[in-house]
Amino acid sequence: MSTEIVEMHLKLLFDLDNLLSDLDEPKYKEIGFKIRDEERLSLLRARKELLRKIPPEMAEVYERLKKRYEQAIAFVENGFCFGCFQRLPTQLLTRTKEINTCPNCGRILYWRKR
């Protein structure tokens, strides 16, 4: 599987996890959006399916990071990992073809397109 596809699945998984976590926020519930339980379960199923599309070792890294930090992916800006706010080594200052993790906190790094 190409790195681009794995990266796309990881990003989608990450956004789904944020969606699930927002649903539990008291502030979100106060706003009044109604979420049906069966739909929530279907989202959890979609999450599982997505996780299966990622190579097992990467899925394991993602799940471990999520457990530890809640957010497994951190974006890179001005040479810093925005998960731990540590400066990244020179070779990680720009987007590379592989999926990289922060040498300090281990989060999966994401470079936004400009």
Added chain:
Amino acid sequence: MNLASLLLKERINLSIKPGKKNKVIEDLVYSIKKEEDAELIVSTLLKREELGSTGIGKGIAIPHCRSLAVDKLEIAVGRTTKPINFNAIDKKPVSLIFLIIAPPQDPGNQYLITLGKIVQIAKELTKKDLLHQPKTPEEFIELINQIEKDLRKRK
């Protein structure tokens, strides 16, 4: 937090051709981001819609999500020339859509505060029957500004 200050006139389209809900959402996303980033955002927004429509009733919908593809809160507004089916909670068609995308890390939880504020403003827009009043993006921003001022006075 002032909602009017987050609105950009180039991201307000008050004459969207009626179409399928997903297509309208997609077009609004593409006014903010392009290509792969836009696809990612659309996927997440549609997953959110599957959980239950963000059509809050009385002709207004607020599709929303967080996404890695943005680094700050981004809002696009669309008004369709004819109401469209959005599976809204009151089953009525929708003509005004506020689309919000927030970054995953969001200091001060600005995303949920903004979402709450839009719901509040949307209720005012319908209560006063102002949905179709503004004719230009500038008028739309001015109207939102005015509603916010009125809401502040009431507090």
